[in-house]
Amino acid sequence: MAPSLPALPLLLALVLGVALPAQAYDQLDYCQPPRICPQFTRVSTNQKYEERLYESSVWMCTAGDATDSMAVMRATMRVINYRNQQSWIQAVEIDDNTWPSLVKVKHGEKGKEVSLCWLVPPGVTLSSSGQVTVETLPKASMFVRPFEGIPTYMSRQENAQKLMEDLVADGECFDRAVFYAANYASDSSFTHHNEIWVPKD
Template identity: 40%
Template sequence: MEKTLLVFVALVLVSSCKGQKWTPPGFCHQKKCPEFKVVETNQDFEERLYVATEWITTKVESSKSSDLMAAFSRLKNYCQKQNEAGYEISDDVWPRLITVTEGEDSSAVSMSWFVPPGTKTPENTDESVTLQSRPEDTVYVRVFGGFPSIESGQENAKLLREALAKAGKTFDPNTYSGVGYDHYISFTHHNEIWILAV
Protein backbone atom coordinates (compact mmCIF):
# COMPACT_ATOMS: atom_id res chain seq x y z
CA MET A 1 0.00 0.00 0.00
CA GLU A 2 2.81 2.42 0.94
CA LYS A 3 4.61 1.69 -2.34
CA THR A 4 1.41 2.29 -4.34
CA LEU A 5 0.85 5.61 -2.55
CA LEU A 6 4.44 6.67 -3.27
CA VAL A 7 4.04 5.86 -7.00
CA PHE A 8 0.72 7.79 -7.09
CA VAL A 9 2.30 10.88 -5.45
CA ALA A 10 5.24 10.73 -7.87
CA LEU A 11 2.88 10.54 -10.87
CA VAL A 12 0.84 13.51 -9.62
CA LEU A 13 3.99 15.58 -9.11
CA VAL A 14 5.37 14.71 -12.54
CA SER A 15 2.07 15.47 -14.29
CA SER A 16 1.67 18.79 -12.49
CA CYS A 17 5.21 19.88 -13.46
CA LYS A 18 4.98 18.63 -17.02
CA GLY A 19 3.50 20.88 -19.66
CA GLN A 20 3.39 24.06 -17.59
CA LYS A 21 3.35 26.76 -20.20
CA TRP A 22 3.47 30.49 -19.74
CA THR A 23 0.24 32.22 -20.68
CA PRO A 24 0.61 35.85 -21.76
CA PRO A 25 -1.51 38.32 -19.75
CA GLY A 26 -4.65 39.83 -21.29
CA PHE A 27 -2.95 43.09 -22.19
CA CYS A 28 -0.87 41.18 -24.79
CA HIS A 29 -4.15 40.68 -26.74
CA GLN A 30 -3.42 37.00 -27.43
CA LYS A 31 -0.18 37.87 -29.22
CA LYS A 32 3.30 36.68 -28.35
CA CYS A 33 5.01 38.93 -25.84
CA PRO A 34 8.05 38.54 -23.56
CA GLU A 35 7.69 35.95 -20.83
CA PHE A 36 7.98 37.20 -17.28
CA LYS A 37 7.27 36.22 -13.71
CA VAL A 38 5.89 38.71 -11.17
CA VAL A 39 8.32 38.77 -8.24
CA GLU A 40 6.64 41.46 -6.14
CA THR A 41 3.63 43.75 -6.40
CA ASN A 42 3.03 46.86 -4.38
CA GLN A 43 0.84 49.92 -4.67
CA ASP A 44 3.17 51.92 -6.94
CA PHE A 45 4.97 49.36 -9.08
CA GLU A 46 5.47 45.72 -9.97
CA GLU A 47 8.78 43.87 -9.97
CA ARG A 48 9.04 41.38 -12.84
CA LEU A 49 11.71 38.90 -13.87
CA TYR A 50 11.88 38.72 -17.68
CA VAL A 51 13.47 35.84 -19.55
CA ALA A 52 16.21 36.62 -22.10
CA THR A 53 14.62 38.26 -25.16
CA GLU A 54 15.37 39.39 -28.71
CA TRP A 55 14.35 42.76 -30.21
CA ILE A 56 14.71 44.74 -33.40
CA THR A 57 15.74 48.30 -32.61
CA THR A 58 16.16 51.56 -34.48
CA LYS A 59 17.31 55.01 -33.42
CA VAL A 60 14.73 57.80 -33.09
CA GLU A 61 16.14 61.18 -34.09
CA SER A 62 14.00 63.16 -31.62
CA SER A 63 10.77 62.92 -29.65
CA LYS A 64 8.83 64.69 -32.43
CA SER A 65 5.91 62.62 -33.70
CA SER A 66 7.33 62.75 -37.25
CA ASP A 67 10.57 61.11 -36.04
CA LEU A 68 8.63 58.49 -34.06
CA MET A 69 6.57 57.66 -37.17
CA ALA A 70 9.78 57.44 -39.26
CA ALA A 71 11.23 54.93 -36.75
CA PHE A 72 7.99 52.94 -36.81
CA SER A 73 8.12 52.85 -40.62
CA ARG A 74 11.77 51.70 -40.60
CA LEU A 75 10.92 48.75 -38.33
CA LYS A 76 7.82 47.85 -40.35
CA ASN A 77 9.74 48.02 -43.65
CA TYR A 78 12.55 45.94 -42.14
CA CYS A 79 10.07 43.22 -41.15
CA GLN A 80 8.48 43.25 -44.59
CA LYS A 81 11.85 43.09 -46.38
CA GLN A 82 13.05 40.20 -44.20
CA ASN A 83 9.81 38.28 -44.69
CA GLU A 84 10.16 38.66 -48.47
CA ALA A 85 13.68 37.21 -48.11
CA GLY A 86 12.28 34.10 -46.36
CA TYR A 87 12.68 35.08 -42.71
CA GLU A 88 9.86 35.22 -40.17
CA ILE A 89 10.07 38.56 -38.40
CA SER A 90 6.54 39.64 -37.50
CA ASP A 91 5.44 43.24 -37.10
CA ASP A 92 2.29 42.04 -35.32
CA VAL A 93 3.77 41.71 -31.81
CA TRP A 94 3.58 43.42 -28.43
CA PRO A 95 5.05 45.27 -26.77
CA ARG A 96 6.59 48.19 -28.58
CA LEU A 97 9.27 50.06 -26.59
CA ILE A 98 10.52 53.59 -26.76
CA THR A 99 13.69 53.72 -24.67
CA VAL A 100 15.08 57.02 -23.43
CA THR A 101 18.60 57.35 -22.04
CA GLU A 102 19.10 60.75 -20.48
CA GLY A 103 22.55 62.31 -20.50
CA GLU A 104 23.86 65.59 -19.10
CA ASP A 105 23.49 67.45 -22.38
CA SER A 106 21.10 65.33 -24.45
CA SER A 107 18.99 62.21 -24.63
CA ALA A 108 19.24 59.13 -26.84
CA VAL A 109 15.94 57.62 -27.97
CA SER A 110 15.30 54.26 -29.66
CA MET A 111 12.27 52.21 -30.70
CA SER A 112 12.18 48.42 -30.32
CA TRP A 113 9.80 45.61 -31.26
CA PHE A 114 9.77 42.22 -29.57
CA VAL A 115 10.98 39.23 -31.61
CA PRO A 116 9.29 36.02 -30.37
CA PRO A 117 11.48 33.04 -29.39
CA GLY A 118 12.26 30.68 -32.26
CA THR A 119 11.99 33.40 -34.91
CA LYS A 120 14.30 32.80 -37.86
CA THR A 121 16.35 36.00 -38.14
CA PRO A 122 18.96 37.02 -40.71
CA GLU A 123 22.49 38.23 -40.28
CA ASN A 124 21.90 41.94 -39.86
CA THR A 125 22.93 43.98 -42.90
CA ASP A 126 20.64 46.99 -42.34
CA GLU A 127 22.56 49.73 -40.57
CA SER A 128 19.38 51.54 -39.47
CA VAL A 129 17.93 48.49 -37.66
CA THR A 130 19.82 46.29 -35.21
CA LEU A 131 19.00 42.90 -33.74
CA GLN A 132 19.36 43.21 -29.98
CA SER A 133 19.62 40.45 -27.37
CA ARG A 134 18.65 41.29 -23.82
CA PRO A 135 19.65 38.98 -20.95
CA GLU A 136 17.31 37.81 -18.23
CA ASP A 137 16.55 40.96 -16.24
CA THR A 138 14.63 42.29 -13.28
CA VAL A 139 12.42 45.14 -14.42
CA TYR A 140 10.39 47.57 -12.31
CA VAL A 141 7.08 48.37 -13.98
CA ARG A 142 4.55 51.18 -13.54
CA VAL A 143 1.24 50.67 -15.36
CA PHE A 144 -0.82 53.62 -16.51
CA GLY A 145 -3.69 54.26 -18.89
CA GLY A 146 -4.63 57.03 -21.24
CA PHE A 147 -3.35 58.07 -24.62
CA PRO A 148 0.43 57.40 -24.78
CA SER A 149 2.70 60.39 -25.26
CA ILE A 150 6.27 61.42 -24.57
CA GLU A 151 5.00 63.70 -21.80
CA SER A 152 2.98 60.97 -20.05
CA GLY A 153 5.99 58.67 -20.33
CA GLN A 154 8.27 61.24 -18.72
CA GLU A 155 5.79 61.93 -15.91
CA ASN A 156 5.26 58.22 -15.17
CA ALA A 157 9.02 57.55 -15.30
CA LYS A 158 9.47 60.30 -12.70
CA LEU A 159 6.75 58.78 -10.49
CA LEU A 160 8.27 55.30 -10.82
CA ARG A 161 11.75 56.57 -9.90
CA GLU A 162 10.33 58.27 -6.81
CA ALA A 163 8.48 55.09 -5.77
CA LEU A 164 11.60 52.95 -6.29
CA ALA A 165 13.77 55.33 -4.26
CA LYS A 166 11.17 55.34 -1.46
CA ALA A 167 11.11 51.51 -1.49
CA GLY A 168 14.92 51.35 -1.31
CA LYS A 169 15.32 49.64 -4.71
CA THR A 170 18.47 50.05 -6.78
CA PHE A 171 17.84 50.95 -10.41
CA ASP A 172 19.26 52.66 -13.48
CA PRO A 173 18.35 56.34 -12.94
CA ASN A 174 19.18 57.44 -16.49
CA THR A 175 17.24 55.02 -18.68
CA TYR A 176 13.58 54.08 -18.94
CA SER A 177 11.32 52.51 -21.55
CA GLY A 178 7.81 53.57 -22.41
CA VAL A 179 5.99 50.38 -23.32
CA GLY A 180 2.81 50.06 -25.36
CA TYR A 181 0.52 47.11 -25.98
CA ASP A 182 -2.20 48.79 -28.04
CA HIS A 183 -2.60 50.38 -31.45
CA TYR A 184 -2.18 54.14 -31.38
CA ILE A 185 -5.84 54.68 -32.32
CA SER A 186 -7.28 52.29 -29.68
CA PHE A 187 -9.96 53.59 -27.35
CA THR A 188 -8.18 52.17 -24.30
CA HIS A 189 -4.47 51.81 -23.65
CA HIS A 190 -2.36 49.63 -21.37
CA ASN A 191 0.90 51.57 -21.03
CA GLU A 192 3.90 50.75 -18.88
CA ILE A 193 7.17 52.32 -17.84
CA TRP A 194 10.07 49.90 -17.44
CA ILE A 195 13.18 50.68 -15.42
CA LEU A 196 15.90 48.06 -15.04
CA ALA A 197 17.10 46.94 -11.64
CA VAL A 198 20.85 47.16 -11.05
Protein backbone atom coordinates in the same frame (compact mmCIF):
# COMPACT_ATOMS: atom_id res chain seq x y z
CA MET B 1 28.90 9.67 -5.26
CA ALA B 2 25.10 9.31 -5.39
CA PRO B 3 23.18 12.15 -7.09
CA SER B 4 21.63 14.68 -4.73
CA LEU B 5 17.87 14.52 -4.19
CA PRO B 6 17.04 17.69 -6.21
CA ALA B 7 18.95 16.24 -9.18
CA LEU B 8 17.06 12.90 -9.20
CA PRO B 9 13.94 14.09 -11.15
CA LEU B 10 16.14 15.55 -13.89
CA LEU B 11 18.32 12.43 -14.00
CA LEU B 12 15.27 10.16 -14.24
CA ALA B 13 13.78 12.35 -16.98
CA LEU B 14 16.98 12.10 -19.01
CA VAL B 15 17.27 8.32 -18.54
CA LEU B 16 13.61 7.53 -19.16
CA GLY B 17 12.97 10.21 -21.79
CA VAL B 18 10.21 11.74 -19.68
CA ALA B 19 9.42 15.38 -20.43
CA LEU B 20 9.55 17.72 -17.45
CA PRO B 21 6.72 20.28 -17.21
CA ALA B 22 7.48 23.52 -19.08
CA GLN B 23 8.16 26.72 -17.17
CA ALA B 24 4.87 28.48 -16.41
CA TYR B 25 4.98 32.22 -17.14
CA ASP B 26 2.58 34.93 -16.10
CA GLN B 27 0.28 36.40 -18.75
CA LEU B 28 -1.15 39.88 -18.97
CA ASP B 29 -4.86 40.33 -19.69
CA TYR B 30 -4.00 42.66 -22.56
CA CYS B 31 -1.37 40.30 -24.02
CA GLN B 32 -3.17 36.99 -24.54
CA PRO B 33 -2.57 34.73 -27.60
CA PRO B 34 -2.42 35.21 -30.52
CA ARG B 35 -0.42 38.19 -29.31
CA ILE B 36 3.29 37.42 -28.80
CA CYS B 37 4.85 39.08 -25.76
CA PRO B 38 8.08 38.73 -23.75
CA GLN B 39 7.93 35.96 -21.15
CA PHE B 40 8.11 36.89 -17.48
CA THR B 41 7.26 35.77 -13.98
CA ARG B 42 5.81 38.19 -11.44
CA VAL B 43 8.08 38.56 -8.40
CA SER B 44 6.10 41.00 -6.24
CA THR B 45 3.30 43.56 -6.48
CA ASN B 46 2.23 46.62 -4.51
CA GLN B 47 -0.12 49.53 -5.13
CA LYS B 48 2.54 51.62 -6.89
CA TYR B 49 4.43 49.14 -9.08
CA GLU B 50 5.38 45.50 -9.48
CA GLU B 51 8.59 43.60 -10.03
CA ARG B 52 8.81 41.15 -12.94
CA LEU B 53 11.59 38.81 -13.96
CA TYR B 54 11.78 38.91 -17.76
CA GLU B 55 13.39 36.18 -19.79
CA SER B 56 15.93 37.14 -22.45
CA SER B 57 14.28 38.60 -25.57
CA VAL B 58 15.39 39.98 -28.95
CA TRP B 59 14.27 43.31 -30.41
CA MET B 60 14.61 45.21 -33.70
CA CYS B 61 15.44 48.83 -32.85
CA THR B 62 15.98 52.13 -34.61
CA ALA B 63 16.98 55.54 -33.27
CA GLY B 64 14.37 58.29 -33.21
CA ASP B 65 13.25 61.52 -31.61
CA ALA B 66 10.44 60.72 -29.17
CA THR B 67 9.46 64.41 -28.91
CA ASP B 68 8.56 64.67 -32.61
CA SER B 69 5.50 62.75 -33.83
CA MET B 70 6.78 62.75 -37.42
CA ALA B 71 10.13 61.33 -36.28
CA VAL B 72 8.30 58.58 -34.38
CA MET B 73 6.29 57.78 -37.51
CA ARG B 74 9.45 57.59 -39.61
CA ALA B 75 11.08 55.30 -37.03
CA THR B 76 8.00 53.07 -37.07
CA MET B 77 8.12 52.82 -40.87
CA ARG B 78 11.83 51.91 -40.76
CA VAL B 79 11.07 48.97 -38.47
CA ILE B 80 8.08 47.85 -40.57
CA ASN B 81 10.09 48.05 -43.81
CA TYR B 82 12.99 46.18 -42.20
CA ARG B 83 10.69 43.41 -40.94
CA ASN B 84 9.03 43.07 -44.37
CA GLN B 85 12.43 43.03 -46.10
CA GLN B 86 13.73 40.32 -43.77
CA SER B 87 10.55 38.31 -44.27
CA TRP B 88 11.09 38.46 -48.06
CA ILE B 89 14.83 37.64 -47.84
CA GLN B 90 14.25 34.66 -45.55
CA ALA B 91 11.12 33.53 -47.42
CA VAL B 92 9.28 33.20 -44.11
CA GLU B 93 6.40 35.18 -42.65
CA ILE B 94 7.54 37.10 -39.58
CA ASP B 95 4.54 37.43 -37.27
CA ASP B 96 3.70 41.11 -36.75
CA ASN B 97 1.41 40.57 -33.76
CA THR B 98 4.24 41.21 -31.27
CA TRP B 99 3.81 43.45 -28.24
CA PRO B 100 4.69 45.77 -26.68
CA SER B 101 6.41 48.37 -28.80
CA LEU B 102 9.16 49.85 -26.66
CA VAL B 103 10.59 53.33 -26.52
CA LYS B 104 14.01 52.98 -24.91
CA VAL B 105 15.36 56.14 -23.25
CA LYS B 106 19.00 56.02 -22.18
CA HIS B 107 21.11 58.78 -20.64
CA GLY B 108 24.75 58.27 -21.58
CA GLU B 109 27.94 60.12 -22.44
CA LYS B 110 26.35 61.40 -25.66
CA GLY B 111 23.31 62.74 -23.83
CA LYS B 112 19.84 61.27 -24.15
CA GLU B 113 19.52 58.45 -26.68
CA VAL B 114 16.03 57.32 -27.75
CA SER B 115 15.13 54.28 -29.83
CA LEU B 116 11.97 52.51 -30.92
CA CYS B 117 12.03 48.71 -30.57
CA TRP B 118 9.71 45.90 -31.66
CA LEU B 119 9.89 42.36 -30.35
CA VAL B 120 11.36 39.69 -32.64
CA PRO B 121 9.15 36.56 -32.48
CA PRO B 122 10.80 33.53 -30.82
CA GLY B 123 12.50 31.24 -33.31
CA VAL B 124 13.20 34.04 -35.81
CA THR B 125 16.85 34.99 -36.42
CA LEU B 126 17.57 38.50 -37.70
CA SER B 127 20.71 40.56 -38.19
CA SER B 128 21.22 44.31 -38.07
CA SER B 129 20.75 46.13 -41.36
CA GLY B 130 20.94 49.81 -42.24
CA GLN B 131 19.34 51.96 -39.54
CA VAL B 132 17.78 48.99 -37.72
CA THR B 133 19.83 47.08 -35.16
CA VAL B 134 18.96 43.74 -33.59
CA GLU B 135 19.47 43.90 -29.83
CA THR B 136 19.16 41.31 -27.08
CA LEU B 137 17.57 42.36 -23.82
CA PRO B 138 19.11 39.90 -21.34
CA LYS B 139 17.19 38.16 -18.60
CA ALA B 140 16.56 40.83 -15.99
CA SER B 141 14.25 42.05 -13.26
CA MET B 142 12.17 45.11 -14.13
CA PHE B 143 10.15 47.43 -11.95
CA VAL B 144 6.90 48.11 -13.82
CA ARG B 145 4.39 50.96 -13.48
CA PRO B 146 1.23 50.94 -15.67
CA PHE B 147 -0.45 54.06 -17.02
CA GLU B 148 -3.38 54.69 -19.34
CA GLY B 149 -4.03 57.12 -22.17
CA ILE B 150 -2.27 57.93 -25.41
CA PRO B 151 1.47 57.54 -24.76
CA THR B 152 3.23 60.86 -25.34
CA TYR B 153 6.75 62.06 -24.66
CA MET B 154 5.53 63.95 -21.58
CA SER B 155 3.41 61.10 -20.17
CA ARG B 156 6.34 58.68 -20.53
CA GLN B 157 8.71 61.07 -18.79
CA GLU B 158 6.25 61.86 -15.98
CA ASN B 159 5.46 58.21 -15.24
CA ALA B 160 9.12 57.21 -15.37
CA GLN B 161 9.90 59.99 -12.89
CA LYS B 162 7.07 58.91 -10.56
CA LEU B 163 8.22 55.28 -10.65
CA MET B 164 11.81 56.22 -9.87
CA GLU B 165 10.67 58.45 -6.99
CA ASP B 166 8.66 55.54 -5.54
CA LEU B 167 11.64 53.21 -5.91
CA VAL B 168 13.91 55.68 -4.10
CA ALA B 169 11.34 56.05 -1.31
CA ASP B 170 11.19 52.26 -0.95
CA GLY B 171 14.99 51.91 -0.89
CA GLU B 172 15.13 49.88 -4.12
CA CYS B 173 18.28 49.72 -6.25
CA PHE B 174 17.68 50.41 -9.93
CA ASP B 175 19.38 51.66 -13.09
CA ARG B 176 18.81 55.43 -13.17
CA ALA B 177 20.30 55.81 -16.66
CA VAL B 178 17.64 53.97 -18.65
CA PHE B 179 13.92 53.26 -18.80
CA TYR B 180 11.58 51.62 -21.28
CA ALA B 181 8.10 52.88 -22.19
CA ALA B 182 5.98 49.91 -23.30
CA ASN B 183 2.86 50.41 -25.42
CA TYR B 184 0.35 47.57 -25.90
CA ALA B 185 -2.01 49.25 -28.39
CA SER B 186 -1.87 50.73 -31.87
CA ASP B 187 -2.08 54.51 -32.26
CA SER B 188 -5.62 54.20 -33.66
CA SER B 189 -6.91 52.24 -30.66
CA PHE B 190 -9.66 53.75 -28.47
CA THR B 191 -8.01 52.37 -25.33
CA HIS B 192 -4.35 52.33 -24.42
CA HIS B 193 -2.43 50.34 -21.85
CA ASN B 194 1.11 51.49 -21.28
CA GLU B 195 3.88 50.63 -18.85
CA ILE B 196 7.19 52.05 -17.68
CA TRP B 197 9.95 49.49 -17.15
CA VAL B 198 12.98 50.36 -15.02
CA PRO B 199 15.76 47.74 -14.73
CA LYS B 200 16.59 46.54 -11.23
CA ASP B 201 20.23 46.94 -10.28
